[in-house]
Amino acid sequence: MSISYPIGESGQFLILEQNVLDHFIKWRQSEPKMPEAGGQLFGAVEGQCIKVELATGPRRSDRRGRFFFIADRLAERREIGKLHKSGLHYFGDWHTHPQSIPTPSGTDISSMADMFARSKQDLTAFLMVIVGTAEFPEGLHVSIHEANAWSALNVEREA
Ligand SMILES: [Zn+2]
Numbered sequence: 001m002s003i004s005y006p007i008g009e010s011g012q013f014l015i016l017e018q019n020v021l022d023h024f025i026k027w028r029q030s031e032p033k034m035p036e037a038g039g040q041l042f043g044a045v046e047g048q049c050i051k052v053e054l055a056t057g058p059r060r061s062d063r064r065g066r067f068f069f070i071a072d073r074l075a076e077r078r079e080i081g082k083l084h085k086s087g088l089h090y091f092g093d094w095h096t097h098p099q100s101i102p103t104p105s106g107t108d109i110s111s112m113a114d115m116f117a118r119s120k121q122d123l124t125a126f127l128m129v130i131v132g133t134a135e136f137p138e139g140l141h142v143s144i145h146e147a148n149a150w151s152a153l154n155v156e157r158e159a
Helices: 018-027 073-085 106-118
Strands: 003-007 012-016 038-046 049-055 063-065 068-070 089-096 126-131 140-145 150-153
Touching: 003 140, 003 150, 012 140, 018 049, 018 089, 018 126, 038 073, 049 089, 073 089, 089 106, 106 126, 106 140, 106 150
Parallel strands: 012 049, 089 126
Antiparallel strands: 003 012, 038 049, 038 089, 063 068, 126 140, 140 150
């Protein structure tokens, strides 16, 4: 199983593959004491499909609490370089929230805009996934971020 999100009117789709969803399920804060987790998202573009094929993290050097997650950015940059050599492109970040249906915090939005602005990759936008505790897709927040704008993606509903 995978989950697919149409990207605006572009005709493109963002696809979260099964092993990525499994990784999110493993780390979601379903128990009251579980700290936030997070990491990076990698994949490939095939035609109109932006496929997220790998979610990494969390790692031992990240700082994690019930309501915060601070990634080891140096290790993350090394990871981007290493995975790029094996054909996996960096698309953005994911992290968990102790909420059933997750909503981005002000800090989440501003840090994505900041990362986009400072990014040296030629990404057209940054992807952010927030993992809540509800079943998917309701328990997932998926959005794309540019320097001054962002939009949430929604799964296609059958008419
Ligand atoms: Zn957050």
